[in-house]
Amino acid sequence: MYRTKIKNPILRGFNPDPNILKVDDNYYIVVSSFEWLPGARVYHSKDLVNWNYETDILKNQVDLRGNPQNGSIWAPQISYDNGLFYLVYTDVKSTKRPFKDSHNYLITAPTIKGPWSKPVYLNSSGFDPSLFHDRDGRKWLLNEIWDYRLITGNKSAGIIMQEYDDQKQQLVGPVYKIFNGTELAKTEAPHLYKYGDYYYLITAEGGTGSGHSVTVCRSKKITGPYELDPHYPMLTARDKPDSPLQCAGHASIVQTPLGKWYMVYLCTRPLLGKAAILGRETAIQEVIWTEDGWLRLKDGGNGPLVETEILTTHQSKQIKNTDFFDDFNSELKEEWNSLRILVDDSWCNLKGRKSYLRMTSGDSIQSLFEHHMLAIRQKDFHFDAITKLDYNPKSYNQMAGLMLYLNDDNYLYTYLTYDENRGRVIRLMKCKNGEFTLFPTIIPIEDGEVELKVEVNGPTGKFYYRINGMDTWQAVGTPQDLLFLAGGFTGNFIGIGVHDMDQKSGSYADFDYFAYHGFDSL
Known part of the structure; x- marks a missing residue:
């Protein structure tokens, strides 16, 4: 024994x-x-x-x-x-x-x-x-x-x-x-x-x-x-x-x-x-x-x-295994969660583009009905999460990206969208206890795939982007206090999503991969 x-x-x-x-x-x-x-x-x-x-x-x-x-x-x-x-x-x-x-x-x-x-x-x-x-x-x-x-x-x-x-x-x-x-x-x-x-x-x-x-x-x-x-x-x-x-x-x-x-x-x-x-x-x-x-x-x-x-009855050692990776090459990993609706081919599938996840837009990020997002649990106080996506919005009401999401009252979302004066851009929004903030930073980006990343270090987090093989990550806004992403009955999630308030299923994004790596130790 x-x-x-x-x-x-x-x-x-x-x-x-x-x-x-x-x-x-x-x-x-x-x-x-x-x-x-x-x-x-x-x-x-x-x-x-x-x-x-x-x-x-x-x-x-x-x-x-x-x-x-x-x-x-x-x-x-x-x-x-x-x-x-x-x-x-x-x-x-x-x-x-x-x-x-x-x-x-x-x-x-x-x-x-x-x-x-x-x-x-x-x-x-x-x-x-x-x-x-x-x-x-x-x-x-x-x-x-x-x-x-x-x-x-x-x-x-x-x-x-x-x-x-x-x-x-x-x-x-x-x-x-x-x-x-x-x-x-x-x-x-x-x-x-x-x-x-x-x-x-x-x-x-x-x-x-x-x-x-x-x-x-x-x-x-x-x-x-x-x-x-x-x-x-x-x-x-x-x-x-x-x-x-x-x-x-x-x-x-x-x-x-x-x-x-x-x-x-x-x-x-x-x-x-x-x-x-x-x-x-x-x-x-x-x-x-x-x-x-x-x-x-x-x-x-x-x-x-x-x-x-x-x-x-045998020698054993506790192993920490919180990392998660999905390259969307075959079946969608079972550990993914969706919000209030099940994943089905009508809005989320691997058939639209080989080796990509194609996600069709749903309601807004605060919807209690058709919120088209996939997310995993945050399991570490210190982690980073990265995704790469291809998205071509035609309206400011169309958006796709990477989010930290507790519930419809508390989230941070960095996303690709469209600006009438600057074309395709990256922006950052926040909702804290139901109070919404759209940060003034607007980052124009050229066509092509974009990588989005969030780095979380305990109570703070920061979003980044990278495009066309850039060697370094560029910041999206300033570091954010994350303590508001706590409370209620659930924990914080890290997710990818597509939203369109102009028309149901009015746009789609293709995601190349999603990776989560936790740095906490046992």
């Missing part, structure tokens, strides 16, 4: 709400994707040390057009029973208080890569669904319940449970309220486990920000009443302002063949102590069962750890 030292987080960049599952000798973690498609991203590991992208599950089952910022796919959960993978997830259509339109669905597949079934609608009473397969063959759906009557801003009112009939494909029988939550409030993310004589309910409390926590309770009867862990919360950074990992919560657990138990949970690494540009990430720690039957962190205390150990 070997103890492998690792550093958290194990999933860097925007990878929140982790749910872990072991099937045979494979470990899977599924994370929330919100408005980015395909949804419900899955990572795979053989040893809990190194994790690789495996698949995205929601490829044809959802329509997210028009969904609000920070809505859409919340807290997917995977489980396995009798040769089938089950996925339950929430599609949030509105978050405008006091209500929340959160619809829960279930799909199944024979393998983690599908094919996945059509969604079965479950309920809309709250978010964060979780399916528990009991030893007697019955299945139970748990979810947070939302009560619009509460006078608090967050209206989470505890955890409910109802039986799911696999044959009828619907919820049946009474709804049980099994946990009201504690004074930490904002109780959500329920996961149920059977260990020994008890059913253990693991929940998140305190909100997904600095007060985030993990609370555990238990019962010998599945429908309760549940006894609260007297030493809750069992994991939190709410009272640890000096911890490099903040916002620790939303946990799930797994047992290894070596008899060890591990907990995965979300965390953040705030840049300069205040801006989680990378979004909410996934960490792991070993947990133990105490003699009196409660779950505790093996290392003691209740705080998240940057450095920890994993017990493995």
Whole structure:
């Protein structure tokens, strides 16, 4: 046996709400994707040390057009029973208080890569669904319940449970309220486990920000009443302002063949102590069962750890692998994400020009419907990203280029466009908390392919361009403060896109390649 030292987080960049599952000798973690498609991203590991992208599950089952910022796919959960993978997830259509339109669905597949079934609608009473397969063959759906009557801003009112009939494909029988939550409030993310004589309910409390926590309770009867862990919360950074990992919560657990138990949970690494540009990430720690039957962190205390150990059957070393490259010579790399719409040949294909990605223009960069962009997660505080494109705009309303994009209220975009007096030009725009800025710099460029680059060094970033084999990069504007590209439920993305406000599909750009290289170390 070997103890492998690792550093958290194990999933860097925007990878929140982790749910872990072991099937045979494979470990899977599924994370929330919100408005980015395909949804419900899955990572795979053989040893809990190194994790690789495996698949995205929601490829044809959802329509997210028009969904609000920070809505859409919340807290997917995977489980396995009798040769089938089950996925339950929430599609949030509105978050405008006091209500929340959160619809829960279930799909199944024979393998983690599908094919996945059509969604079965479950309920809309709250978010964060979780399916528990009991030893007697019955299945139970748990979810947070939302009560619009509460006078608090967050209206989470505890955890409910109802039986799911696999044959009828619907919820049946009474709804049980099994946990009201504690004074930490904002109780959500329920996961149920059977260990020994008890059913253990693991929940998140305190909100997904600095007060985030993990609370555990238990019962010998599945429908309760549940006894609260007297030493809750069992994991939190709410009272640890000096911890490099903040916002620790939303946990799930797994047992290894070596008899060890591990907990995965979300965390953040705030840049300069205040801006989680990378979004909410996934960490792991070993947990133990105490003699009196409660779950505790093996290392003691209740705080998240940057450095920890994993017990493995073979020597292993944690490897950092955040680089990404696509030369668009064959199939589009699966790790790409699009915003609210799936990639299809109608706007994004490799057929229009050999060894290029042809992207047809969509709506504006702030659209909630047809935003034609491809993007990857920012996984490092220090990185550069480069793309080369060929684009011939005929109007100032036509644009294509490279962007840093958190959401429709917060982005930086350097792009090729057209100026009535100068012809084809490069410009830079910014939106910060909904306030738009068009920088005065206008750079005329001759016809031909253009390379665009962004260099990010922690809290600042700078855009560059290069054309016709130039040896040196030329700046586009001045260095930009990036701390505003943090907040909400997602992390920052680096993307390429084409936009046209004159006419739908009125122009197209051909991209030769896209490269991302991260400079952070483990």
